[in-house]
Amino acid sequence: MNTALPAINLYAVMPQIVLVSAATVVLIIGLFERFRKGIPYLSLLLLAVAGVFALNQLGRGPIAFSDTSPMMVMDDFSLVATLVFIAGAVLTVLISISYVEARSIDRGEYYALLIYAVSGMSMMAASTDLFTFFLGLEVLSISLYVLIGFEQRDAGSNEGALKYFLLGAFASGFILYGMALLYGASGSTEYEAIARTLGEERSDAVNLLLLGGLGLLLVGIGFKISMVPFHAWTPDVYQGAPTPVAAFLSTGSKAAAFVVLIRLLGSVFPGLQMEWIPLISVLAVLTIGVGNIVALVQTNLKRLLAYSSIAHAGYMLLPLMAVSPDSQDGSASIVFYLIVYTAMNLGAFGVLAVLAARGIPCATLDDLAGLGSRRPLVAAVMAVVMFSLAGIPPTAGFMAKFYLFSALVYGGYVELAVIGLLFSGVSLYYYLRVVVCMYMRPAAEVPAEPAGRLSYSGMTALCLSALAILAVGVFPSELLQLAERAVMTLP
């Protein structure tokens, strides 16, 4: 018996450790009523610390958690992902402050859970083992269940949380079962081991296990990224959840799932491309189609954004097909898109959150009538975000779409690119409808609204995201390089 302890490198999981500790600190300090006002700022600070940590580590090469059984790895990919999650969380915190105050749910747990969720996402991004992925996923999910239902007295919030919980747990079941099958096939849950099994000669039974496992994993991850037909929860949950949580949900959790998907499909399962490429392409087109077409007929803003986020998930699925060992353009374009998408969607939900915090009705399209003259700055942000979501230059949304479809074309999928582009043309209709309501419809029918300034923190977040969208739209180079560097270390 020579049981040497495996050499572990704690440094490899430093961002996660910082995040978990941060969340715990926030949780504890949140218990003290007198610090209540300071909690969000403390959270911001701690998130920033984690961010600095991650930033500092960027470009230093991958560090594995353990040599024999890596479990997690800190490479540029996971670091960039973590940074995106942290940035998303920062914006979420900013737009939450006034919102949770207005709803009287400003408790320390709120922020703590947010940071826990980020740590879960970060864990997912860094995982090189199905089990760490599963744990990260659960940390994220459980935090989200609570966050969505955080407005305990609100039936909608409660309903949303329940739906997300039931379906989420259901999807976890699929993932777990899929993991079991993969474990059965390769004798390990490590990505590398699975990839190795795929590279070898294998029996039909093993092959069946591998394929079945992959299929079930796709179902579970598809649920998280709201891929059709696993999307049904999305509008209901977004509508029910507190708006900042919906923002976080639509960006962070989706991004985390995508990051895992890139790793899995790009590095683990390229051997099964023949099987999953047609599947993903069909599902992606379905997702784009359903998201865009149903969004056309929505009048509730949060539902509209939900369907829009479904459609965007569809776009992001497309370049997965273009990922090949000799070109990481596809992955890079998804990473870039995710970054931009995070800014856009946080901006869009942020507008709703900031307005709602002030008691300004903003549930439906009609509520926005005349916003352009009532609240010019917010309306301007919303317009920028909408144009960006629609992919009109000079916004980041255009650059993201351009890069994404370029990768697709370079991968040889011109038809899919054309389909995607045409549907994104359809999407213009509903994005512009928002703009039409804000600018081209008189505000007369809107009842007198509460006066007063919108919260500074919220506006900061909104302006930040709008500026980021414009800046990236005009000078995308840096961010593009970042995205490219992130995927460079992927095997």
Next chain:
Amino acid sequence: MIPVTYYLVLSAVLFLVGATGVLIRRNAIIVLMGIELMLNGANLSFVAFARQFGMADGHIYVFLVITVAAAEVAIGLALVILLFRNRGTVNIDEVRSLRW
């Protein structure tokens, strides 16, 4: 010795039974139980495979999963209680105010 296939079939049956429970039962708590059943089906597979490979990690995973499941159930029950407080029912097909 019972071949591993038997365990696998059993686990699949457990998983499907759990899934069916989720689909057809109205009571939120029983739906929760269905989900537990699904997770345990997966656990059974893990254990069976671990046993076949003669490795410990499958067992360890099962413990972790059980922990996770417990956490989930805790949240789930809390949500069901809130549901009952808000609406006076735990029938999930009556919870449909968010739709379309």
Next chain:
Amino acid sequence: MTELPYLSLIIWLPVLGAVLLLFVKGDTAARWVGFGVSALVLVLFAVCFGAFKAHLGEPQFVERMPWIESLGVSYHIGADGISILLAGITALMWPLALLGTWTIVSERVRAYQVFMLLMETTLMGVFFSLDLFLFFLFWEGMLIPMYFLIGIWGYENSARAALKFFLFAVFGSLLMLAAVITLAFLHHQAHDVLTFEIAALYQLSIPPEVQFWLALAFIAAFAVKVPMVPFHTWLPDAIVLAVVLVKMAAYGFIRLTLPLFPDALTELAPLMCAVAAAGIVYGALIALAQSDIRRMIAYSTISHAGFVVLGVFALNQHGIQGAVVHIVSLALSTGGLFLAAMMLVQRRNTWDMEAYGGLWHTIPVFSAFLLVFTLASVGLPGLSSFVGEFLILVGVFQRNILIAAVAATGIILAAVYMLRMYRKVVFGPVTKEENRGIRDLSFRETAVLACMTLFIIWIGVYPNPFLRTMEASVQKLLVQTHRLAESPPAGMTQVSIEPMPADPNGPGDPVAPGDPAAPGDPAAPDGLTGPNGPAGPDATPDTSQDTR
């Protein structure tokens, strides 16, 4: 370049102005800022135009900076004879338009000025881009200011109109986007360099069937905005800046569709000509049935746009030069017509022709200007449109006599619908009391319209400076366009009668339309095709076919 970066200044100055406007309080101040900035652009442009060397035929004032290196995109701008003319008319029209709508736009003035300036930027950007990506960026970016301009300051149903326009336009340009990406990809495949340089893409040899689809995608984008029948139905509702779009789209046709896809044109050019000719008649006929001035102008624009497209796809020097002159003249005549109509509507608040009548005696100055613009639209010789229309017809005639003849009927119909409008609005007895007390044009309005009139007459009477400015560039473009075509566009010659081979002066030789292979030419066009220009072995323009 040690000089000022003129083109960048021209492009970005309006954006600066727009930013400045955010800090300006008060409508009048905002108007002055808008006008001032656009006037400054005009001055800059004039300086630029003065230094322009027409005989070179290659992009000048070139600025080039790396921009998005990983995508092979650079900030590469320059002006050749065609773009400088179109940019010129834009630079001229902008201060005039802002001045002309000084009081017509009375709500949200500041925003109006902002969007107008942004629009100017995007237009200039489109004309000066030498990088396809940059071109597309400006092209799409234009939609945003355009959308607001139509939606907020349009007329009834404007929000719907704006949406309709936007959707039409976007579907077209998304197809183009796909084609743009494909082009860059093809270049990457062939030369292992990812680039969007237009000049480099010119040199690509693309299989004809691929060209066909790519060309269709480009045409879709441009046809929607020109607009060509049947993609025109957004126009009547969103006429506000239609003239601007004609300009851009036609430029797109000239700059991109022709030289990028020479082989595809053998099939597509006759088709485009036929559709354009049909559009001319169709637009004119519908204009005939309108009693709403705005809709009539809209349909007349469709008809005139048909002429422009026709000229472009004649694929010879006459046609293209005619098309460019016609675009410029359209901006003045139709633009003037619409501006004048807006001034009238500002006074009486209705677009219905029947509501007017007898204005000749109540507001003579206005009536006189309206007459000038009407006649310019009719294509009266001595005014600007005639030059363009005639050259276009000369060009098309060499291609296909039948199509030219059909197009020429548009000239008759134009007279009918335009004069019908004029008769209803200006002639006849005063039937409505409201028309009696109507104010005549103010000094400001008179100045604006007079300025446009002056240019209309100038181009009509002495168009040669304009023609000369673009001559070399057009010839170079044609060398490019005919580079790979082994035979003349086949479909075009079917109907035309064989010209006499004996006649050495005959312009009718369909192989050498507008003789791109003019003496001394073959050497000239190569050296300047940008960094990748002369590199490709197959890049040398094959001009030998012209001498057959």
Next chain:
Amino acid sequence: MTESFSYIWLIPFLPLLGAFINVFFNRNPRVSGMIACATVALSFLLALGVFFQLIGLPDGERSVDVVVYSWITSGTFAVDVAFLVDPLSTVMMLVVTGVGLLIHVYSIGYMGKDACCVRYFSYLNLFMFAMLILVMGNNFLLMFVGWEGVGLCSYLLIGFWCERRSAANAGMKAFVVNRIGDFAFILGLLLIFLYAGSLTYADVFAADPAVLAPVITAVTLLLFIGAMGKSAQVPLHVWLPDAMEGPTPVSALIHAATMVTAGVYMVARCHVLFAQSATAMTVVAVVGAVTAIFAAYIALTQYDIKRVLAYSTVSQLGYMFLACGVGYFTAGIFHLVTHAFFKALLFMGAGSVIHALEHALEKGKDPQDLRNMGGLRDLMPVTYKSMLLATLAIAGIAPFAGFFSKDLILLGAFVNAPVLWLVGLATGAMTAFYMFRLLFMTFGGETRLSRDETEKVRESSRVMTIPLVLLAVLSTVGGFIGIPHVFASGMDRFGGFLAPVFSGLPEAQVPSASVELALMVLALLVAAAGIWGAYTVYVRGNRVFDRLVPRALYTLSLEKFYVDEIYDTFIVGPVRKIARACWRILDAAIIDGGLTLAALTVRSMGNAIRYTQTGVVQNYALIMVIGALVVFAYITGYLGP
């Protein structure tokens, strides 16, 4: 050579300057007339200078191109703004500026009191400019500029009293009908350019006939259609009678003396081309003859004094085309000149009458209706006498101007196409009849005016009568510039002057002197018969024709063969219907409706999917399970990749 005519651009430019000054700097109605007259007078003087300079040159050098500047240059297409000085253009210059000057002067009297006379004189000057460009240009495109320019001025001047609906409509009708001709004209130009490679007369006419041979008939016919529009030949004549809505001096200048003869000028200018196509020549001759008799027939019964003259103009233009069609281009131009004299005079005389009656007649009575006139002979002696001379001239009575020119035309017709000669002869009779009918109804017999009205009738002022007198003189003696060979050899100065222009044509056949003389006598007899007929009916009051002529023929003439109605029914109406159909059905319903339908389809799809979103969480789970099964089945191969 060029330098010696370098001032020539001033001839068209001066009237333009006049128009410019009047538009921008002059608000004084009195001065406006003076400016207009002065500029035209200067042009006239310059034209005279050109004339004398030209005869100073040897025959062979009497064709000079003066390039002013290069107008449109695009590759092989190059057109200059350049003028051609040759006998033909000089004749036209003289006629245009000369007659134009007289009419300008006359206008001072006629229009001086009108509130808008500044505008009027600007238009008139602008017209002079355009007309001079038309006749002086050295290439087809410049001719086209003038061609359209005169059309524009005609449009503006017909619609001068635009507050009258009929005037506005007439203006538009004139422009549009002309445009139809112009359409053909443009196609002709394009065809010429396509084959000859140039639009300059010198190049085109000097080109090898083989160059244009394949299309020569098409080219000439297209050009001729253009001429038909401008010169109001059947069936494009409909605009000219309506054009009488304009002020009478305008009718005299534009719709009698100058603009409408542009078509004849153009055909004469292109004689080289026309002569190459026998078909085209035949068409020209036939259209001319048909128009001549057709319009004369209508003129027989019209009551509006100006309409009679308008139809008479159409008819006379027909004569001119007949002349060109039979190859007697000189005769055509000769008739153009004499016609300019006497028709301008007739219009101005009519204008004088109308002017007088306008002030005299009670409200509601039409001052242009012949039935409201009569017995004005003594009241307006100058007008009467000058009009009498003009009427004699147009009727072709020797030795007045019309006799010589018309005789030459009939001679040509007799030689080349006897049938057309018969038509011409018949037309001559009708011309004499309707012109004297007009004269008798206006000036002869008893007055149909009331006493009050009679007292108010005054002879027109000097400024109006002097031009009348001058033109009367010209109408009387104008014919002597072209005395036929039969009477005096070598006295055909007009023909001699134009000879260098038409030198390229084959020598015309000339019948023997006796035949020629017989023809003249015959023509005179026929004219006399016409006069006798008019005298019988309108002076003697003998209703002989009422019994002889069937009612239907009379109605046909009175209703102008229903041409307008036919056009309305078969062309204008259908076009309007098609336009509406295009708009309502094709555009709104099919194209736009199709788009709306597509949008609706997408929306309804959206709604369909939307309502699968029931809100019941188990349904969502079910969808997931079904999806998972499909995915599982697919990926494990049961759905077969």
